[in-house]
Amino acid sequence: MRLKNQPCEAEIAPGLEPIVSSELADESIAITHTEKGLIQFTYTGELADLRQLKTVNALYLRYQFPIPRPKALLGHQHFQILLNAITRLQQAYPPETFRTLGIDAAGSDSSVMQRLKTELATAAHLYPDTEKGDLLLRIRRTRDQAEGWDVLIRISPRPLATRAWRVQDYEGALNAAVAHAMIRLTRPSREDRYLNLACGSGTLLIERLTAGRAQQVIGIDHDPFALSLAQRNSTASKVKPQLLQGDVRALPLSDASIDKLTADLPFGQLVGTHEANRTLYPDLLQEAARVARIGAPFVLITHEIRLLENLLRQQSAWHLEDLVKITLNGLHPRIYLLRRV
Numbered sequence: 001m002r003l004k005n006q007p008c009e010a011e012i013a014p015g016l017e018p019i020v021s022s023e024l025a026d027e028s029i030a031i032t033h034t035e036k037g038l039i040q041f042t043y044t045g046e047l048a049d050l051r052q053l054k055t056v057n058a059l060y061l062r063y064q065f066p067i068p069r070p071k072a073l074l075g076h077q078h079f080q081i082l083l084n085a086i087t088r089l090q091q092a093y094p095p096e097t098f099r100t101l102g103i104d105a106a107g108s109d110s111s112v113m114q115r116l117k118t119e120l121a122t123a124a125h126l127y128p129d130t131e132k133g134d135l136l137l138r139i140r141r142t143r144d145q146a147e148g149w150d151v152l153i154r155i156s157p158r159p160l161a162t163r164a165w166r167v168q169d170y171e172g173a174l175n176a177a178v179a180h181a182m183i184r185l186t187r188p189s190r191e192d193r194y195l196n197l198a199c200g201s202g203t204l205l206i207e208r209l210t211a212g213r214a215q216q217v218i219g220i221d222h223d224p225f226a227l228s229l230a231q232r233n234s235t236a237s238k239v240k241p242q243l244l245q246g247d248v249r250a251l252p253l254s255d256a257s258i259d260k261l262t263a264d265l266p267f268g269q270l271v272g273t274h275e276a277n278r279t280l281y282p283d284l285l286q287e288a289a290r291v292a293r294i295g296a297p298f299v300l301i302t303h304e305i306r307l308l309e310n311l312l313r314q315q316s317a318w319h320l321e322d323l324v325k326i327t328l329n330g331l332h333p334r335i336y337l338l339r340r341v
């Protein structure tokens with residue numbers, strides 16, 4: 001499906017704006033508006049290429065209607081615009097990809113929204129959904145304008161960050177779009193000997209390998225169950241990281257043998273405890289410094305902000321180069337870009 005000058009909106013983890021912008025720039029996509037948690041742009045090109053964006057949570061086609069109230073969307077002209085957009089999107093996918101239609105809006109229970117949902121679903125041969133639906137419409141007032149309403153149509157039956165390769169869930173698994181943003185911060189290259197400490201179900205490893213080839217991609221975790229999930233997710237995504245069972249405080253790797261490192265550390269809430277983290281974090285920083293070559297980036301994400309920032313002040317092996325504050329599942333973790341001194 002080819003789009004021409006189509007207004008689009010990317011829903012992103014708040015705080016990731018600069019990293020998502022850099023991915024859009026790589027695809028020669030010109031941004032028209034950015035605010036916390038969303039980026040708008042006008043797109044000309046294939047829909048399939050938009051679906052390849054890796055750092056966004058979800059992508060929407062945006063239709064702006066100069067109307068005073070959503071009720072006017074039921075009028076023939078506006079309804080037809082929406083129905084045509086939905087039908088085109090359905091045709092871009094195999095039949096039955098979208099089975100249900102949902103509306104996400106303030107007042108989505110109102111009779112107008114319910115009617116709009118039922119009439120659009122019927123006309124598009126879909127079932128109205130009480131939840132989000134495969135074909136999701138978001139309806140809201142047009143930003144920065146006195147009058148007008150936007151209808152956003154999600155381009156995929158699931159958010160883009162819900163990767164098809166995730167066949168095994170893991171408590172505490174990292175959002176794949178955030179993982180991909182972390183990978184971008186390492187500036188992947190095909191010469192990389194890359195290490196993911198505490199790899200869990202393999203999100204960072206898989207995102208590293210989907211970003212391009214590398215000389216070595218190694219994941220280490222002490223939990224055999226987590227490693228079995230990483231193995232199944234990797235197989236589903238047709239990539240082959242090297243998975244090692246071991247303690248990140250005693251890595252089975254030589255000194256200065258790794259070019260790029262990442263870690264999604266236990267936050268001490270769902271995974272691990274604050275008490276265990278007090279000894280894990282300093283040991284891990286030290287061991288990571290041993291295996292990292294001089295100049296290696298180490299990108300890590302954690303919610304143990306005070307603990308990590310205190311530790312960083314007390315050591316000299318890692319220089320803090322950048323800090324990205326994000327919002328994720330209602331928490332405010334930070335992504336740290338460290339550089340081996």
Ligand SMILES: C[S@@+](CC[C@H](N)C(=O)[O-])C[C@H]1O[C@@H](n2cnc3c(N)ncnc32)[C@H](O)[C@@H]1O
Nearest residue numbers: 173174198199200201203221222223247248264
């Ligand atoms: C937040 S989870 C990582 C989740 C992973 N990013 C994913 O998407 O599935 C943290 C991981 O650290 C591992 N871990 C905790 N302490 C460890 C240690 N001392 N050595 C190795 N792995 C450890 C846990 O088993 C867990 O899988």
